[in-house]
Every structure is written in structure tokens, then in C-alpha cells.
Amino acid sequence: MSGLRYLRCLEGITRREALRFLQQRGRFFSALVRPLVWLLIFASGFRFVLGVSIIPPYQTYVMYEEYVVPGLCAMVLLFQAMQSSLSMVYDREMGSMRMLLTSPLPRWWLLGCKLLAAVLVAVLQVYAFLLVAWFWEVRPPPLGYLLVLPALLMAGLMLGALGLLLSARIRQLENFAGVMNFVIFPMFFASSALYPLWRVREASPVLWALCHANPFTHAVELIRFALYGRIEPVSAAVVGGAMLVFGALAVLAYDPAIGGIGRRGAPPNPA
Known part of the structure; x- marks a missing residue:
């Protein structure tokens, strides 16, 4: 099979995802308003200066809004990943992905195109x-807006791969909301998205250990450091490793010989 067909598949899935996003304006505004509401509430309730080492080895004092914005950026990626996995459940059962998964193209490529889009x-x-946070006077270094792009892509791929893995194990849309409540909220609150890890450690060492083991925490830290022009190597390694693990498990879960995706809805064995 020629490489042109692979590229055409990538273009088609990306274009379809973009058109779906443009047609569902409520999806865009909900993704934008949600972190802004969190920023408004927490900025009003916790408007103080944090002495945190965002850029080692320097001690940097930042306002709470500047600290929490990277965590809210990761929250946007997390909710988008879960929404994409929800659409994947629908598409796999009765939408376009039901036909694409039966095409000659390998499933890892189809899932990768869906994930990248x-x-x-x-x-x-x-x-x-x-952009909206900039008008809120949360203004990282100008170069940080460019340097944060690889961190956003890595974190988005990791969370999207997790969403694909979850979508492979969900057969009905009615079960999706319950599963997401056990994924989104624990991952978000048991992380450094809203509070520094050193403050969590002062409050509860057990909760600190859970936050430290949470891949979403490392996604937040990766974005936070990149936004200020630095690299957090430990977080980059954890996010990259989790991305590969979740992606491999998702591909295996969508393998009809292992995960059983292709056998759903098949006629019963006459024997």
C-alpha cells in the first residue's frame, strides 16, 4: 500500500475532526468557558503570591493566576481527550470509524490519525x-507561547491515548459518563494543577504520593515549565512513557484478535 493512501487517510480524518469542531460551536465555547470560570473562581479566592521554583534553580515568585493557568491548559487537553473518546465510542458503533476500522489500513494508523486530529x-x-488569559494579565514570556507547543502536543497525545484506551472498553454511551467521573476528576484534583506539590505534601504525604504518581501532574508540570522557557526532564520522560504505554494498550484493545472490537455485532457461530 502506497504512502499516499496513508497521507490521504490522515488528511480525511483530520479534516472531518476540524469540520466537526467548527460545526459544534457550543463545544468550543464550553471548552473555553470552563477553564475561565475556574480561573475566575480560584483567582478571586486565592489571590496571593506563591514562592515556588517554577524555573530552577531560581526562586520565582508568581501570582496565583500565573501558577494555575498551565494547570487549566492541561484541563482543556484532558476534557478534549475525553470528548474525543466519547465521539470515538459513537463512531465505532454507528459512525464513520465503523467503516474505517474494516479498511485495509492498519488499525494503529487509523487510531493514530484520530488521536492526532x-x-x-x-x-x-x-x-x-x-489569548483570553493574556487579557486577564496572565502574560508568560512571549517565547513561551512557542516553546509550550511541544509540551502541549506531548500532553495531548498522552491524554488522548488514555481516552482511546477507555473508549475501547466502553460498549454503550450510557456507561461513558460514569467512567469519566472516575477518570477526569481524580486525575485533575489529585495533581498540581491547582496547588503546588509542596503544599500538598505539607497537608497529606499520602495525597502527595498519589499526585506525584499521577501522569496528569507531570503533564501539568511539563506545560508549566515550557511556558516559562524551561524543560522538566522527569515530567517529559513520564509523559512520553505514559503516552507510549497508553497508545500501545489502545492499539491492542482495538485489535479484533485481542480486544474483541471487531467481533462486536458479529453473527453467532452456527456450531
């Missing part, structure tokens, strides 16, 4: 949020 849409939403 969803991540590109999520990154656009993050930059729209950063």
Missing part, C-alpha cells in the same frame, strides 16, 4: 484560552 483541535483551544 483530536490533539490538534485541543491545542487550538488551549491557545484560545491563553
Whole structure:
């Protein structure tokens, strides 16, 4: 099979995801308003100066709004990943992906195209949020807006791969909301998105250990450091490793010989 067909598949899935996003304006505004509401509430309730080492080895004092914005950027990626996995459940059962999964193209490529298209849409939403936050006087270094792009892509791919893995195990849309409540909220609140890890450690060492083991925490830290022009190597390694693990498990889960995706709805064995 020629490489042109692979590229055509990538273009088609990306274009479809973009058109779906443009046609569902409520999806864009909900993704934009949600972090802004969180920023408004937490900025009003916790408007104080944090002495945190965002850029090692320097001690940097930042306002709470500047600290929490990277966490809210990661929240945009997280919710977009879960929404994409929700659409994947629908498409797999009765939409376009039902036909694409039976095409000659390998499933890892189809899933990768779907994942990449969803991540590109999520990154656009993050930059729209950063633009609004700029008017909120949350203004990282200008170069940080460019340097944060690889961090956003890595974090988005990791969370999107997790969403694909979850979508492979969900057979009915009615079960999706319950599963997401056990994924989104624990991942978000048990992280450094809203509070520094050193303050969490002072409050509860057990909760600190859970936050430190949470891949979403490392996605937040990766974005936070990149937004200020630095690299957090530990977080980059954790996010990259989790991305590969979640992606490999998702491909295996969508393998009809292993995950059983292709056998759903098949006629019963006459024997």
C-alpha cells in the first residue's frame, strides 16, 4: 500500500475532526468557558503570591493566576481527550470509524490519525484560552507561547491515548459518563494543577504520593515549565512513557484478535 493512501487517510480524518469542531460551536465555547470560570473562581479566592521554583534553580515568585493557568491548559487537553473518546465510542458503533476500522489500513494508523486530529483541535483551544488569559494579565514570556507547543502536543497525545484506551472498553454511551467521573476528576484534583506539590505534601504525604504518581501532574508540570522557557526532564520522560504505554494498550484493545472490537455485532457461530 502506497504512502499516499496513508497521507490521504490522515488528511480525511483530520479534516472531518476540524469540520466537526467548527460545526459544534457550543463545544468550543464550553471548552473555553470552563477553564475561565475556574480561573475566575480560584483567582478571586486565592489571590496571593506563591514562592515556588517554577524555573530552577531560581526562586520565582508568581501570582496565583500565573501558577494555575498551565494547570487549566492541561484541563482543556484532558476534557478534549475525553470528548474525543466519547465521539470515538459513537463512531465505532454507528459512525464513520465503523467503516474505517474494516479498511485495509492498519488499525494503529487509523487510531493514530484520530488521536492526532483530536490533539490538534485541543491545542487550538488551549491557545484560545491563553489569548483570553493574556487579557486577564496572565502574560508568560512571549517565547513561551512557542516553546509550550511541544509540551502541549506531548500532553495531548498522552491524554488522548488514555481516552482511546477507555473508549475501547466502553460498549454503550450510557456507561461513558460514569467512567469519566472516575477518570477526569481524580486525575485533575489529585495533581498540581491547582496547588503546588509542596503544599500538598505539607497537608497529606499520602495525597502527595498519589499526585506525584499521577501522569496528569507531570503533564501539568511539563506545560508549566515550557511556558516559562524551561524543560522538566522527569515530567517529559513520564509523559512520553505514559503516552507510549497508553497508545500501545489502545492499539491492542482495538485489535479484533485481542480486544474483541471487531467481533462486536458479529453473527453467532452456527456450531
